[in-house]
Amino acid sequence: MREITLDQMRELLDSPIFHRIGETADELGVECYVVGGYVRDLFLERPSKDIDCLVVGSGISVAEALGRRLGKGAHVSVFRNFGTAQVKYRGIEVEFVGARKESYSHDSRKPIVEDGTLEDDLCRRDFTINALAVCLNGNRFGELVDRFDGLADMQDRIIATPLDPDVTFSDDPLRMMRCIRFATQLRMCIEDETQQALERNAQRISIISQERIVDELNKIMLSPVPSLGFIELARCGLLPLVMPEVAALEGVEVRGGRAHKDNLYHSLEVLDNVARVTADWPDEPDEEKAETFSHKLWLRWAALLHDIGKPRSKRWEQGIGWTFHNHNYLGEKMIPGLFRRMKLPMDERMKYVQRLVGLHMRPIAIADDEVTDSAVRRLLFEAGEDIDDLMLLCEADITSRNQQRKQRFLDNFRMVREKLSDLQARDSYRTWTNPITGEEIMQTFGIEPCKIIGELKQMVKDAIWDSQIPNTHEAAREYMLKCAAGKGLYPVNTENKTE
Ligand code: ATP
Ligand code: MG
Numbered sequence: 001m002r003e004i005t006l007d008q009m010r011e012l013l014d015s016p017i018f019h020r021i022g023e024t025a026d027e028l029g030v031e032c033y034v035v036g037g038y039v040r041d042l043f044l045e046r047p048s049k050d051i052d053c054l055v056v057g058s059g060i061s062v063a064e065a066l067g068r069r070l071g072k073g074a075h076v077s078v079f080r081n082f083g084t085a086q087v088k089y090r091g092i093e094v095e096f097v098g099a100r101k102e103s104y105s106h107d108s109r110k111p112i113v114e115d116g117t118l119e120d121d122l123c124r125r126d127f128t129i130n131a132l133a134v135c136l137n138g139n140r141f142g143e144l145v146d147r148f149d150g151l152a153d154m155q156d157r158i159i160a161t162p163l164d165p166d167v168t169f170s171d172d173p174l175r176m177m178r179c180i181r182f183a184t185q186l187r188m189c190i191e192d193e194t195q196q197a198l199e200r201n202a203q204r205i206s207i208i209s210q211e212r213i214v215d216e217l218n219k220i221m222l223s224p225v226p227s228l229g230f231i232e233l234a235r236c237g238l239l240p241l242v243m244p245e246v247a248a249l250e251g252v253e254v255r256g257g258r259a260h261k262d263n264l265y266h267s268l269e270v271l272d273n274v275a276r277v278t279a280d281w282p283d284e285p286d287e288e289k290a291e292t293f294s295h296k297l298w299l300r301w302a303a304l305l306h307d308i309g310k311p312r313s314k315r316w317e318q319g320i321g322w323t324f325h326n327h328n329y330l331g332e333k334m335i336p337g338l339f340r341r342m343k344l345p346m347d348e349r350m351k352y353v354q355r356l357v358g359l360h361m362r363p364i365a366i367a368d369d370e371v372t373d374s375a376v377r378r379l380l381f382e383a384g385e386d387i388d389d390l391m392l393l394c395e396a397d398i399t400s401r402n403q404q405r406k407q408r409f410l411d412n413f414r415m416v417r418e419k420l421s422d423l424q425a426r427d428s429y430r431t432w433t434n435p436i437t438g439e440e441i442m443q444t445f446g447i448e449p450c451k452i453i454g455e456l457k458q459m460v461k462d463a464i465w466d467s468q469i470p471n472t473h474e475a476a477r478e479y480m481l482k483c484a485a486g487k488g489l490y491p492v493n494t495e496n497k498t499e
Contacts, residue, residue, distance in 0.1 A: 001043050001044060001154050001155055002043060002045060004042065004043060004144075006142055006143065006144075007142075009042075009134060009142040009143075009144065010141060010142035012042055013034070013134065013136070013141070013142055017051075017089060017090075017092055017094065018034070018136055018141075019141075020066060020069055020070060021034075021053060021062070021066055021094070021136050022136035022137050022138050022141055023069070023138065024062055024065045024066045024069055025055065025062055025136060025137055026137055026138050027065065028057070028061060028062060028065060030055050030056055030057035030058075030061075030062065031055070031056040031057075031118065031135065031137055032053055032054070032055050032056075032062060032135070032136045032137060033053065033054045033118065033133035033134060033135050033136060033145065034051060034052065034053055034054075034133070034134050034136060035052050035053065035054040035121075035122075035132070035133040035134075036052045036125065036130050036131075036132075037050070037052065037130060038050070038051050038052060039132040039133065039134055039144075040129050040130055040132060040150075040154070043132075043151070043154055044154065044186065049093070050093055050095060051092065051093065051094045051095065052094075052095045052097070053094055053095065053096050053097070053136070054097060054098075054099055054118070054121055054133060055096060055097070055098050055099065056098075056099045056117065056118050057098060057099075058098050059083065059084060059085055059096035059097040059098040060078055060080070060083065060084070060085045060096065060098075062096055063076055063078065063085030063086070063087050063094075063096040064076060064078070064085065066087055066094075066096075067087055070087070070089050073089060073090060074087060074088070074089045075087070075088040075089070076088075082097075083097065083098055083100075083113070084096060084097045098115060099115065099116045099117060099118055099120060099121040100113045100114065100115065100116045100120065100121055100124065101113070101114045101115070101116030101117075101120035101121070101124070102114075102124045102171070104170075104171040104172070106170075107207060108207065109171070109172040109173065109174060109207060109208065111124075111171070111172075118133065118145065119147065122145070122147045122148065122162065123162055123163055125162060126161065126168065126172075126175045126178055126179070127150075127153075127159050127160065127161060127162070127178075127179065127182065128148040128149060128150040128153045128158075128160050128161070128162050129150045129153055129154050129159065129182075129188075130150070130182075131147065131148050131150050131162050132144065132145070132146055132150045132151070133145040147162075148162040153191075157186070157187070157188040157189060158188060158189055158190075158191050159179055159182055159183050159186075159188050159189065159190045159191060159194060160190075160191035160193070160194050161175075161179075161194055161197075164197075165193055165194040165196075165197035165198075166197045166200060166201065168197075169197050169198065169201040169204065170201050170204055173201060173204035173205050173207060173208050174208050174212050174213075174216070176198050176201060176202070176204075176205060176236075176238060177205070177208070177212070177213055177216035177217075177238075178216060179194065179198065180198075180216075180220065180229050180232045180233055180236075180238070181216045181219045181220050181223075181229065183228065183229070183232060184219075184220045184223045184225070184226065184228045184229035184232070185219060185220075185223045187224075187225070187228070190232065195235075195236065198236035198237075198238070199235075199236045199237055202236055202237040202238045202241060203241070205238060205241050205242065206241070210341075210342055210343035211343055213242055213342075214342060214343060214344060217242070218297060221297055221300045221301065221304075222283055222296065222297060222300070223275075224275065224279065225272055225275065226268075226271050226272065226275050226300065226304075227268035227269070227271055227272045230246070230264075230268055230271075230304070231268065234247065234250060234264065243338075243342070245305075245308050245334060245338055246264065246267070246304065246305070246308070247264070248311045249262075249263040249264040249266075249267055249307060249308070249310060249311060250262060250263075250264035250265075251264075253314075253322075255316050255322075258321050258322065260314070260321075260322040263307050263310050263311070266307065266399055267303070267304055267305075267306065267307050268304075269399045270303045270304075270306065270393075270396045270397050270399060271300060271303040271304050273303075273395075273396035273397075273399070274299055274300055274303040274392065274393060274396045275300060275303075277392055277396065278295075278296045278299060278300070278392075281294065281295065281296040282294050282296065283296060283297070293348065293349050293352075295352075295389055298349050298352050298353055299356070299389050299392070299393065301344075301353050302352070302353045302356040302357060302360075302389075302393060303393055303396060305331065305335065305338070305353065305357055306328075306331065306356070306357050306360045306393065306397065307324075307327060307331065308331040308334055308335075308338070308357065309324075309326070309327035309328060309329070309330030309331030309332075309333075309334060309357075310324045310327045310331075312327075312330055313325055313326055313327040313330050328357060328358055328359070328360055328361045329358060331357045331358070332354050332355075332357050332358030335350060335353055335354040335357055336350060336354070339353075352386060355383070355386055355390075356386060356389065356390055356393055359379075359382060359383055359386075359390055360390070360393055360394060360397065362379050362382075362383075362390075363379065363390065363391060363394040363413065363416055364394055364397070364398075364409070366379065366412075366416055367409055367412030367413050367415070367416055368409075368412070371412060371415045371416055371419060373419065373423070373467060374465070374466045374467050376416060376419040376420055376423060377423055377465055377466075377467060378465045378466070379416075379420075380420060380423055380424065381432055381465050384432075387420065391413070391416070391417060391420070394413065395410070395413055398410065432471075434457055434460060434461055434464075434476075435460070435464075435471070435472065435473040435476040435477075436456070436457060436460045436473075436476050436477065436480050437457075438453045438454075438457065440477075441453045441456055441457070441480070441484075444481075444484075444491050444492070445484065445489050445490070445491060445492060446492035447489075452487065452489065455487075456480055456483055456484060459479075459480070459483045460476050460479060460480050460483075463476075463479055464476065
């Protein structure tokens with residue numbers, strides 16, 4: 001955190017927009033402050049997009065008068081229901097709101113709102129570091145109001161609520177998610193009282209919409225060390241409420257002196273490994289490519305969820321120990337239900353996570369055995385475009401403490417990667433389609449849609465993927481006819497057909 005003197009603050013806010021806001025407020029005879037996240041981020045030297053302005057009076061009136069003052073190029077939107085207004089000017093967005101006093105009922109996070117003082121408004125803010133205000137009025141321009149020692153907390157890297165944390169969290173339980181999100185994003189500690197209040201109020205999260213919860217989870221995911229947030233969620237009891245499938249990964253069982261690893265902490269380690277490698281990937285999708293999504297967030301989701309099938313597939317097998325057979329396929333099956341319930345997107349992003357979860361054991365299985373051409377080719381066909389992300393996830397998945405074992409896997413992975421780039425150079429597997437279509441099979445044998453069509457296509461696919469036949473239509477057709485004959489199916493006489 002940097003220290004900012006009054007003169008420096010004046011310099012930081014020395015942009016025409018802040019001066020025009022101050023002049024407008026002076027003219028209307030009201031106090032006006034820039035407040036919340038924007039002020040916090042000035043001290044933390046973080047880039048900040050949205051500017052929030054607090055007016056002790058009507059925020060809408062100041063916004064409208066500011067719009068007139070700025071003239072052409074300013075765009076004012078008023079949201080009367082919320083008592084707020086937004087001014088857009090030369091790429092800057094400023095949100096105006098009047099100071100308010102809030103009182104809450106037990107079953108809703110929507111408060112009863114009345115006009116209030118600056119003090120009232122700062123009291124209803126979530127954390128001390130978010131309750132800083134800087135005055136924009138001419139005679140007090142740049143003056144900091146720090147009613148709850150937010151600066152000291154920022155210095156000590158502490159997240160604490162301005163009022164009794166039980167009241168703050170119970171009034172609006174979304175603040176619990178925000179608390180953990182800020183602690184993770186800003187690498188700060190949650191103050192003890194606040195931490196205990198998280199535990200006491202965790203159940204209150206039930207009144208918060210999934211969309212708001214997911215917004216916060218995504219911000220935790222995109223933080224440099226996302227595990228910090230998930231450990232905190234587990235610690236205060238929010239994790240089982242928000243993501244029971246992930247919470248179920250926690251714990252170690254011992255039998256006959258043999259323990260399996262704690263799959264929650266393993267998953268979090270994998271998540272952090274992936275986060276480290278993807279640190280400089282863009283958070284947002286590439287604007288040029290309209291239908292793409294940023295893989296940064298979703299690869300991280302895949303890392304968190306890759307072992308989600310383990311609790312249900314766990315067995316103790318005599319003479320072998322703990323096994324988790326097919327946990328990847330079970331996990332793959334669980335993803336759509338989890339995404340639907342959490343209101344995560346049910347589109348390509350879900351399918352991408354699903355593919356990675358389903359395939360995540362494959363490179364390890366290959367690397368554990370002899371790295372054959374045909375196994376690598378199969379992997380390449382199935383993973384398609386996602387192959388690089390899959391390899392990255394699998395490397396992150398090797399969290400063994402046994403250095404020798406770890407090195408052996410990493411060496412084998414290098415071989416898999418080398419073979420992959422060899423094969424990629426030779427063939428264009430990323431866009432592979434079966435040279436034999438269902439249509440062709442139906443015409444050849446004069447049959448209607450039925451199971452056998454899929455079976456024949458699968459046989460052709462297997463033969464190509466295992467390098468038994470070349471990837472050409474001619475070879476594929478010949479092979480398909482042979483397989484069909486094996487099933488007692490022969491081409492219809494096409495001459496008869498045309499008669
Ligand atoms: P970011 O923009 O990075 O999410 P922020 O702190 O700016 O962080 P916003 O949601 O933009 O968060 O909110 C702006 C300010 O409004 C906050 O700094 C805080 O003072 C206040 N605020 C937002 N949400 C709440 C809430 N649920 N309860 C209390 N105060 C809130
Ligand atoms: Mg903000």
